Amino acid sequence: MKLILANPRGFCAGVYMAIDVVDQMLDICVEKPIYVYHEIVHNKHVVNRFRDRGVTFVDDLEEVPHESIVVFSAHGVSPAIRQQAEERRLTAIDATCPLVTKVHAEAVRYAEKGFQILLIGHQDHQEVVGTLGEAPDAIQVVESPDVIPHLHIKDPNKLVYLTQTTLSMDDANVIIAALRNAFPNIKEPPSEDICYATTNRQHAVRAIAPECDCVLVVGSKNSSNSQRLREIAEASGTVAHLIDDVGELKREWFENVQTLLVTAGASAPEYLVKEIILHLMQNYGGEVEQRDIYHESVEFGLPGTLKRFMRSQGIDPTGRRIKMDNAAAIDQWLSEQNIPHQTVDLTVSAAGNGH
Numbered sequence: 001m002k003l004i005l006a007n008p009r010g011f012c013a014g015v016y017m018a019i020d021v022v023d024q025m026l027d028i029c030v031e032k033p034i035y036v037y038h039e040i041v042h043n044k045h046v047v048n049r050f051r052d053r054g055v056t057f058v059d060d061l062e063e064v065p066h067e068s069i070v071v072f073s074a075h076g077v078s079p080a081i082r083q084q085a086e087e088r089r090l091t092a093i094d095a096t097c098p099l100v101t102k103v104h105a106e107a108v109r110y111a112e113k114g115f116q117i118l119l120i121g122h123q124d125h126q127e128v129v130g131t132l133g134e135a136p137d138a139i140q141v142v143e144s145p146d147v148i149p150h151l152h153i154k155d156p157n158k159l160v161y162l163t164q165t166t167l168s169m170d171d172a173n174v175i176i177a178a179l180r181n182a183f184p185n186i187k188e189p190p191s192e193d194i195c196y197a198t199t200n201r202q203h204a205v206r207a208i209a210p211e212c213d214c215v216l217v218v219g220s221k222n223s224s225n226s227q228r229l230r231e232i233a234e235a236s237g238t239v240a241h242l243i244d245d246v247g248e249l250k251r252e253w254f255e256n257v258q259t260l261l262v263t264a265g266a267s268a269p270e271y272l273v274k275e276i277i278l279h280l281m282q283n284y285g286g287e288v289e290q291r292d293i294y295h296e297s298v299e300f301g302l303p304g305t306l307k308r309f310m311r312s313q314g315i316d317p318t319g320r321r322i323k324m325d326n327a328a329a330i331d332q333w334l335s336e337q338n339i340p341h342q343t344v345d346l347t348v349s350a351a352g353n354g355h
Helices: 013-028 044-052 079-087 098-112 126-132 145-150 169-182 196-211 224-235 270-284 304-312 329-336
Strands: 002-007 034-037 056-058 069-072 091-094 116-120 139-142 159-163 214-218 239-243 259-264 287-292 298-301 321-324 341-345
Touching: 002 196, 002 270, 013 034, 013 044, 013 069, 013 098, 013 298, 013 304, 044 056, 079 091, 091 304, 098 116, 098 126, 098 159, 116 126, 116 169, 126 139, 145 169, 159 169, 169 196, 169 224, 196 214, 196 224, 196 259, 214 224, 214 270, 224 239, 224 259, 259 270, 270 329, 287 329, 329 341
Parallel strands: 002 259, 002 287, 034 056, 034 069, 069 091, 116 139, 116 159, 214 239, 214 259, 287 341
Antiparallel strands: 298 321
8 A cells, every 4th residue: 555644734833832832831830720711722632631631621711710720722712702711810821823813803903994804614613703703793704605695785895804714725715706706896805814734734635635545634523624624635536534543444445445645634643643654554564655745844932921921930931932843753753663655745835934
C-alpha cells in the first residue's frame, strides 16, 4: 500500500495556541481549578486529556464558581458571555483564535456603520453564536442559498457578508455567488474570513484525493473543518472516512486499496495520525509519501489576558510566543520507525501569518 500523508494537516496555529494556553494555565495554577467554557477545540482526545488533568468543561458560566478561572475556547464568545464572566468576578483567559477575533471586529465595525451583515455559516456552531452576539440586531445567518429569499433586507446597498472561518471554500463560494446574484452591491470582507489553515488543508485534499482509492480524515464528528475535508474528498469521487482514532479503522475499507490518503482536521493531534500510520504499515506494509502542498510556519503572540495573568503570578511573558513549524518532524519520526518514506514537494506558496 502507498500511504500519502497530506501536508499541511492537523493542528492549525489557532488550535495550537488555545491548547497551549490551557497547558500553561495548568502549569501556573497547580492548586487552582481551571474551567473552560465549551470544548477548548472540537476534538475528543484533546478534551479528554485535559479532563484527565483536572480541567472542567462547562456549557454555562453558572457552573463556574464565583472568582474562579475560566478559559474561553478557540471558537470565541459573545460580549454577553464576557459580561457574565465579569459579573461573576471570574478571571477570564481568552484563547479565541485571532482569526475568529478578526471576524468579530469586522462585525462590530460594519454594524457601527449601519450595515446589515449576512454571516455565512452554521447557525448552531459556537463560532457563529459568538460572532452573532457581537451585533445581534445587524446580523442574519445564511446557512444555504435557500434562506436568501427569506432574509429581511432594509437597504441592499448597505449589505456586507462575513463567513465562519472553518467553512468549506466550495460551500461558501456557492452561497457568496447566490448572495451576489440577489444583491449585486453586497460588500465583501476586507480580507478573506475562511482561515488560511482551513483553506490549505482543503486545497491539499482537493489536489491529492482524486489519485487515491480511499481517504482517511482524522478528526472528531463535531469538528466542522474535519467534516468539510471528508466532504471534499467524497466530492472528488473518492471514498472517505472521518475517524477519531486508530480504533475506528475497519479492515474492509482497505480491500483492493493501492493508494490511501491520510489527512487530519485542524483540531486533531498529530499522535493520532502516527498511530494510524503504524497500524497500517504493520498490517498492510508499503511506504509513506509525504505530499507537501503548502509549507506552514506560523506564530502567534500570547493572548493579552494570559500575559496579564502571568505577570500577576510573577512570571515574565516577555518574548514568549506560540510557534509551530512541523514540516520536518514527521520525516524524522518515520526514519526512527524504520518506515520507508519520501517527501514530494509540490508547494504552491508559504502560508500563514498570525497576528
